Amino acid sequence: MEAGRLSFEALQRRAAARARGAPASAARWPAYFTAFEVLQQDGVELLQRSYAERRALLEKLFADHALKAPRTLVPMTTDLATAREWLESWTEVSVV
Numbered sequence: 001m002e003a004g005r006l007s008f009e010a011l012q013r014r015a016a017a018r019a020r021g022a023p024a025s026a027a028r029w030p031a032y033f034t035a036f037e038v039l040q041q042d043g044v045e046l047l048q049r050s051y052a053e054r055r056a057l058l059e060k061l062f063a064d065h066a067l068k069a070p071r072t073l074v075p076m077t078t079d080l081a082t083a084r085e086w087l088e089s090w091t092e093v094s095v096v
Contacts, residue, residue, distance in 0.1 A: 034072045035062075 010029040017025035037054040038046055038061065046054050055076060062073045077083050 030070060032070045032072055034074050036074050036076075 007029075011031060014025045014029040014031065035058055037051060038057045039054070040046060041057060046057070059073065061067070062071075067073070075086065077086075
């Protein structure tokens, strides 16, 4: 994350760090796991289930296990303008 925004470039720099520089890279560019939905649970593939069911399972996992940073449950919306605002404000991506 750079300047409060997710940065794929920073993640790439961190991943490219050699073993000796890895701790410093991890401190400078901490990684975050962002989740949108569950595709598999307890070895069972969930792709035949609806997105709404998979999303509900993910939300339950976060609630049941009190998951927090560096794990992030990405908010969900069906509103295009809201999604665009989230993408632009959280990342270094410009939506055309």
